[in-house]
Amino acid sequence: MEQVDVQAFWKLLRPEVVVWAVAEHEGQRSICPLGWTMRTSGAPPMMAISVAPSRYTHGLIEAAGAFVLAYPGRELAQATLYCGTNSGRDTDKFAQAGVTPRPAGQVPAPLIEECVANLECRLVDQVTTGDHTIFVAEVVAAWVHDRPGPLLCLVDASSGYETLLVEEGKYRFGVVRE
Numbered sequence: 001m002e003q004v005d006v007q008a009f010w011k012l013l014r015p016e017v018v019v020w021a022v023a024e025h026e027g028q029r030s031i032c033p034l035g036w037t038m039r040t041s042g043a044p045p046m047m048a049i050s051v052a053p054s055r056y057t058h059g060l061i062e063a064a065g066a067f068v069l070a071y072p073g074r075e076l077a078q079a080t081l082y083c084g085t086n087s088g089r090d091t092d093k094f095a096q097a098g099v100t101p102r103p104a105g106q107v108p109a110p111l112i113e114e115c116v117a118n119l120e121c122r123l124v125d126q127v128t129t130g131d132h133t134i135f136v137a138e139v140v141a142a143w144v145h146d147r148p149g150p151l152l153c154l155v156d157a158s159s160g161y162e163t164l165l166v167e168e169g170k171y172r173f174g175v176v177r178e
Contacts, residue, residue, distance in 0.1 A: 015153035018080055018173065021049055022068040023060035024109040030088025031097065031112075032057035033080045035154050036132070037069065045139040047121060050132040056088040061135055065123045066107035070115040073149040077173040080152060084171070106140045116151055118143040150175040 016035040023030055036050035047069060051058045061067045072080055079097035086093065094101050101110035104120045111118040121137035128134075155174040167173070 015155045015174070018072060018152045018154055019049070020068075020070040020072060020080070020083065020112065020115070021051060021057050021061065022070050022109045022112060023057045023064055023066075025060045025064040028060060028088075029094070029101075029109065030057045030060055031070075031083045031093045031099075032088075033072075033084040040136060046124065046136060047119065047139055048134050048136045050129070050134050052132050058133060060088075061123065062126070064108050066109060067121050067123070067135070067137065068104055068107060068109040068111055069119040069121060070112040071117040072112075072114075072152045073116045074152060074175045075149075076114060077152055080173060081168060081171055104141070111143055116145050116148045 017037070019034050019037050021032045021034055023032075032051060032055050034049055034051065038048050040046045040048045049067075049069070051061065057067075076097075076099070079099060082097050083093045086096070099115075100113035102113045104111050104118075107120045107122060109120075111120075119139045120141040120143075122140050123135060123137050125136040126133050127136070152173055153175060155172055
């Protein structure tokens with residue numbers, strides 16, 4: 001075994017499913033692509049996401065006390081890159097990414113029609129961890145597309161993926177081969 005730099009270790013954690021944290025408060029809304037998510041409980045169903053406080057979506061989640069986790073598929077690779085490299089403070093990500101907001105049933109944030117799945121989440125707690133905040137939320141509703149496809153992942157250069165969906169700088173999006 002060899003000791004390595006922690007940044008080199010992170011690359012071993014690929015593929016990493018990409019989700020969009022979608023938040024809305026008082027007419028302001030945004031989409032923030034994330035890789036850091038996890039299930040934390042089965043009963044009740046709960047999820048945790050990690051968001052940097054500098055992100056516009058972070059403030060919207062805090063203010064609204066809720067968010068939607070939208071799971072993009074391969075068709076949304078370019079939209080994911082756009083949403084992750086532009087701020088909702090300055091642009092309407094929904095219009096620019098070409099996605100359709102759909103009213104959620106139990107939270108103020110919209111569902112994303114084109115996503116493989118959407119989870120409506122109500123904030124339960126938050127914890128500051130270094131340069132990010134972990135938002136812990138109860139999943140209060142789940143939606144799945146009528147024709148779900150493979151989930152978009154942040155991938156490395158190894159085999160087993162369709163990796164040429166989007167590759168720009170440090171970002172490399174693909175899906176696990178079917």
